[in-house]
Amino acid sequence: MNRFLLKGLQFGLGVLILAGIAHLLSILLMPKVARHNPASQLLTTYDANAPVLLPDRTPVQTDMAFADPAMTAAICPFDVSEGPVRLRLRSGEHFMSLVFLNPDGRISYALTDKAAIRRLIDIRIVTETQLRQLEAQDPDDEPVQELRIRVKEQRGVVLVRVFNPVPSAAAGNRALLQRMVCGMDNPS
């Protein structure tokens, strides 16, 4: 009887330990394997280092679930493996945010239009090595005007969103985002 009970306990404990491992692994792997992960979906759909103005949010859009319909959005899918990527745009009168997404959906950096200098947001996306090279070339007597954002992963997406306080503001915000620059810094 005791032997039977002991075997049962061992079996139950084994199931619980395996369940715990399976649960933790599935939670950790979810961002990499989830079909709907918007960052990986956008990186697969669009070319890197070119701006993309996303369509206005309507019930037919499925690329980004639960997106705010009050936002006009554009993306800059970047790949810094060949060199730094430049992202430049003007801020307007409405709230604007820039969110840097890793391929697994993790947000690595975010800023709002408050970071704009004279309504210009000028960003250079760089790796650690590229940042060191840039800093070595910086003149000593001139402050750097651009914002340098160091990324750990070579690929990612910058999601740029502008708030439309009323629906009629969307046209102006779309025009603003259409002028966004996203590309290789010094393409050869």
Next chain:
Amino acid sequence: MTRLSSLFSLLLMLVLGLFLGLFITLQSLSSTSAPGSIGNGAWVLWPKAGAPDADPYSLAIHARRGDVPMAQGEGLALFAIHDSEGKPLSGRCSYEIAGHFPSARVWSVSAYHPDGRLIDNAAGRYGLTSSEVVLENGQNRIRISASPMPGNWLPVTKDSAFVLILRFYETPLSAIASVLDWSRMPKLTAMGCQP
């Protein structure tokens, strides 16, 4: 024979462990009380989801749902899948969001199908913003219903479950999201249901 029975027992243990583990994962990701979330009344939020050091549960929930979380510094998003009494939000009922709205540069409220799509409606209105909402007696009052309502009306589909998201952009609350004073947040209450 003993070896065969041990092998069978080990296989059974593996299969049961795997299924149980995946079942717990699905349950915890569908729940509004998953690790990493905080909630009060109808609202739930994932305060660390938009941070570079986001916890694995928040990351998994947003990846499975297919949405981009609100970044820290960008603002704060409150989700509701049920009303303040814990009943799932349904198009058969009408609801009201009222009470104290925290300080923010702008805010918006929008309704979605549970899969994240916006709700199609004849008015073509998928959400309301702080600029569109007309104050009633000096207060924000938003009514959510499948039938037209006076004032600030957000349409949903009759006989269908839905999700509400209230977003506050550029709010000082995003820095203290994990210790929110819920008495200073808007309330979501059911106003009545059709049979």
